[in-house]
Amino acid sequence: MTNDGLNASRLGSEEWPLTGGAMVPKKSLKVLRERSNVPGLLHLAAHIGALLLTGSMIYLSMGTLWIIPATLLHGAIIVLLFAPLHECSHGTAFRSRWLNTTVGMFAAVVSMRPFLYFKYRHTAHHTYTQHEHLDPDIVPFPSTLREYVLLILGVSFWPKMIGTYWRGLTGRFSPVELSFIPESDIRRVRREIVLTLALYVAVAMISIALHSWAAVIYWLLPRFVGEPVLRAIRMAEHTGAEESPDLLANTRTTLANPVFRTLYWNMPFHAEHHVASSVPFHALARLHKEMRPHLNCVANGYVEVHTQIIREILARRRFARQSSTGGPA
Template sequence: MQGDNSASYAGIGGIGSKIWPLTGPEIISRDKLKTLRTRSNGPGLIRLAVHLTALALGVLAVYFSAGTPWLLIPAMLAYGIVIVLLFAPLHECSHGTAFHSRWINHIVGFAVAAFTFRPFLYFKYRHAAHHTFTQHEDHDPDIVPFPTSLRDYFGQIIGLSFWPKLVGTLWRGTTGRFTEEEREFLPKSVWKQVMLEIRLLALLYVAITAVSIYFASTIALVYWLLPRVMGEPVLRAIRMAEHTGAEESPNLLANTRTTLANPLLRMLYWNMPFHAEHHLASSVPFHALGRLHDEVSPHLQCVSKSYFHVHREIIREVLRNGRAGATPAGQGA
């Protein structure tokens, strides 16, 4: 398949495909949806300012903790969590809903994507496939399989598969050697644009590395790379909670989980814990997801009190499956 997905895709931000007709959005009235879809620059700029302030506080925490390991490590971890949560504005900008102005969505999206080692345009199309084929075993590129063991669970949390995929994306984008899966969600018409963006990112990262080595500077390492890596398990845990353990069906009311996270996390994650709501109406900006939740919450089939509760249930299920699959004593192979 050479990027010609017109027969299968509903388009960026689409709600289904011919082979995976999603259901659930019909519960939202057209009038209500029209009201909620209103976009504005104000909420996005305010939320971005809050996130940038949190990043600045993280930098200060790391700076003043230097030389004191028992303070420095927690400071870098907290700062790293704020960095990885930049995934939220990247995600929102990819939908064009973070801001009313298209150019602000593109600039902010590209900037936060670059800071977290992701190519913005590539992500935009990959994420469109995730929305079109949510929880489809073969066609959802972001499906997270239910862990088969505790080792598998913790491997997913620390990113054993995530980091090779991220590095592989940059390498393949630089060389233009896209996989068959990537050719399914990347139209051939955008290959050159995607490759150009990734090559520019690669040049940027090489330049930063070269300058750091030349000046024997650890600034990029301490204030960017290490915190970015340290914070990733938190984002892996959040992303796992969005769909893992939910139905692998086209029913958006059951295949996506909403998590009633605390206000601070909702703030820094741009209301993405309201994830089922987002999948039901991806054209609704982040700042209106709380109102959408009030509208659809009686219909949602997968809602959790917190991320802690989600992962407690996942671990319990993993252990339960492990016990069920254990070979009885005396019957070993």
């Protein structure tokens, strides 16, 4: 499985030959693919700074109702660590390999996603983007508002996350997982999961010994309540786009403000990332300028995306009711 964006023939697989990569000139890609440590370190510093700021807001708001928005904001910054985890899994966040691995594993531990496991799962997502059965991360379009709300709340995410850790701990990976984890790396993936769980247990034991709620207040609770923010972002990337091999139509680019783009490491330029996943995050804005006329799925913000999704859900429900009663379609 490969998806480096150099040309259309190397995107996807025989089962799912992705298209769209041919429209990016090789000459442009060669320049855009240049990696550097500086942008990644600057974004990492901004992210850690934001975490310290929102963590301080929680500390200062203790005993007041202001702790609720402070916790929600801190949780949003925590779950956005998915962005450096994601970029490091591609090996493009930094020029140095050890930085990609170290920062990726740090973000993985904090956001509760095994780094190596995610790397292989995400490769399958890029190879089979929007394939109904082979894309492990496809989010089917919600058929009702209830289903939409449950997706946003992460009701299906948490059982999947717990299941991933349990199967990694016991070594009983599912057939789907064995389809994207190389046999030669199963032990490494399992070892990382076991060590991560051991670290979580150590944090719990130290917290109990010190009678400290710090881990809960500044990490676990915010991490939990912040998940809907990430669910909404992840849904915007593909949900409602075409379920076809056309990367220019099956992935959505969402135009966001500079602050959010910094904290989400330019991942709102998502169609660009899928077309050329070897291009580092800091060059995606430049790639967007070249690709913009060719993109079929672009939104002017996350509110617009979810407004469209909700309207489509309601429209489909109306059509279904009218069809069942014999009314006008």
